[in-house]
Amino acid sequence: MYVERASRLPGAVVWSRTVENPTAGPVLPDGCMDLLWNEGRLLVAGPDTRAYAPGGEPTHWAGIRFAPGTAPTYLGVPAHELRDRRVDLTDLWPTATVRRLHTRIAKSPDPAAELERLALERAAQTPAPDPLLRHLVAALDTGRPVAATADELGLGARQLHRRSLTAFGYGPKTLARVLRLQRALALARAGVPFAETAVRSGYADQAHLARDVKELAGMPLGELLGRAG
Structure with a gap:
């Protein structure tokens, strides 16, 4: 099941998805990047050029999907370095910072809403996207x-x-x-x-x-x- 809503961050979407069927529809290229929470992991989904199938065991995802072209400003990494990749946030940000964020999101009853708050904080700390x-x-x-x-x-x-x-x-x-x-x-x-x-x-x-x-x-x-x- 997939649900989404417009974010308070302009152009972004807050979403959650429970994947129970390994043959469920794939995630398709859309020009966007996402900050993700999945089974206790913080990840970044880079821009896709092909379909991505989560597959595997039943799993729950929460995320914020940034408007096309904006995520590199907020995350501090060029998009081409993450093309067709899902990477741990610890590969991009200091481990201590990610550990604090992990604890914060793990304690939240609504991980997607907590990711949105994190994105809003980052947007306030970085220059506006071009x-x-x-x-x-x-x-x-x-x-x-x-x-x-x-x-x-x-x-x-x-x-x-x-x-x-x-x-x-x-x-x-x-x-x-x-x-x-x-x-x-x-x-x-x-x-x-x-x-x-x-x-x-x-x-x-x-x-x-x-x-x-x-x-x-x-x-x-x-x-x-x-x-x-």
Whole structure:
């Protein structure tokens, strides 16, 4: 079972998930990074370029999912160093600091809410994320071409790529592809026919949509929708 709510941290989402079925739907690329609590461990989920399947024994997760491009500012680590990885927070922060946070969250009746409080504290202690990156996400999420978006933002291709690696973990073309996948999934889950979903979300045709979903999610779209949750 998965539940979520909007966070008090702008753009973030607070969530919890109990995985009881090893064949439950995978976690899909979404352009985001998460701070996680799982069975007594504090972890960071880096940006994904492929589906991640928790699997294994029944387990409970709590987390805060940061808006795309913001987590590296709060966590103090470039996103590309964590691409397609789940790492212990002790690999990123001093052990003594993480130990105190572990004790704090372990004592909380609501680990997800405690993670949110931690994220708010970090946001108050760090510079605000680059607003240019927020504009980049917004533009790409409407289907704007990467080159045109770079021109609108006043950035050269190399500079945009470098800043995207730091903020998102991959280049702007991969970010655009991930955002397009999420647009398509939202439409398909709402019952929009696959052919119409492809056109409305920016694919050349339904076959293009099918290929992209298979590559990023690891399974056909119909099977993916049937295993959501």
